[in-house]
Amino acid sequence: MFARAVFALAAAAIAPAASAQGSTADEIAKYRAALREGNPAELWQARGEALWREKRGPKHVTLEGCDLGLGPGIVKGAYAQLPRYFADADRVMDLETRLVWCMVKLQGYTESDAKRNVFGSGNDKKSDLEALTAYITSESRGVPMKVPLSHAKEMEAYRVGEKLFFFRGGTHDFACATCHGEEGKRIRLQDLPNLMTAEGAQKAYTTWPAYRVSQGELRTFEWRLYDCFRQQRFPELAFGSEAAIALTMYLARNANGAPYDGPAIKR
């Protein structure tokens, strides 16, 4: 009898909250839809395209010879097939590590110079990598995600990424799965995508990079993972690290099939 009473109370408590959440979610969806046009990400795209075509670095060469997986200089659709194994580097790379590779190999930058300012802030500290990422990803808009999983290192990266997704650690004993492993989770009014379902993984992965309104900056997937680690009170996720690439591999592959929809605009 007690159990029944508790159940009735619980049901009564959930029902109004669910409907309030429903209409709030609708309104937030309208807000997001209204922002789709005139996305400031286009400013980063334009700058990125200019950087791609500009002769830069000690070797004074453009990035147009960079092979993003589909052949040198082929940009269209490249992001939909990343991360992937690259024979010349003998490792799996995501877009950003591949861009750093090309900046080093083709343009003669040192790796530390190429990674000097990965996450930009304001007009004075713009990040070239963010601009380049915005441009390259925009050339995959509408292309179905088709991340390969054939090379042994690609499969290893996926397995490691999966393990990391469930790995609990940090001061709060969080794993990615803690927030992203179940339906219906949210933080305040932010619905958290359930990355365990194909639909959740697709919607989440295909909308990065995105112009983050709260920061006034375009942020990439490397940034998203970096910031999740920060919020989980994990040690800092190094840019372009094996861990970052492995997690990206896991989540990108899980998004396969869905059309890539970025750069997007987000809170």
Added chain:
Amino acid sequence: MIDRRRRTVLQSGGSATLLGLLAATGWLKPGEARAEAWNKGAFDSHSMPDAMKALGGTDSVVPSKDIVFFQTPEIAENGAVVPIGITSNIPKTESIAILIEKNPNLLAAVFDLPGGTEPTVSTRVKMAQTSNIYALVKADGKYYVATKEVKVTLGGCGG
């Protein structure tokens, strides 16, 4: 008390000083060659009565159902970027101004629309918190206003 005063301001009748205020504020007549005037008094105002006065709207502002908000959400996920669209169906609309009640500075923007330009604008503003948005329209020398509340949420995670 402040609310009552605001409502009074919005409802009060016409005044001869209106034209004088307009001339002093640099609110341009439509079709004029543009000088790059910036109405500092209006943009520095911190209260609805002051902002309305600086824009020449205090003495006779009529609430109007012919001013319509479009693509303006009920809830903004982040106050840094809030889309606002305003269409005025009042004949001879000359300008549209956007005021945000609870912002540190009320006046966000003023759009002068010369003849031939449609009386509709869409832009994005910053909102410090949940607040009323006022769309102030000047048409044929008279002032009209419409109000819409936009809620600004406190964010959670990144999204």
Added chain:
Amino acid sequence: MSDPMKIRASLVGDSTEVKVLMSHEMETGQRKDAQGQTIPAWFIQNVVVTHNGKTVLAAQWGTAVAKNPFLSFKFKGGAKGDKVTISWTDNRGDKRTDEAVIA
């Protein structure tokens, strides 16, 4: 030197629809930096849009316009190939003018 504006001008019936995305910090003057110093206000104050030499829109903006501002409006007339010119001036006296062709 700011990034170029992204301007789209297209014919919709017998009107031209103009949509522009500008690159600008639109700093409110309310924020403080890491040292506790107020970051000075830096924002676009005036926007002028012309078509065939005629002003079709003139706007005065304050700090409450969002960063990287977006603006959309329509004017009657215009033909494919016509130029639409957009200029902004900010409170530091910086200016920027870009143009687009009506498509």
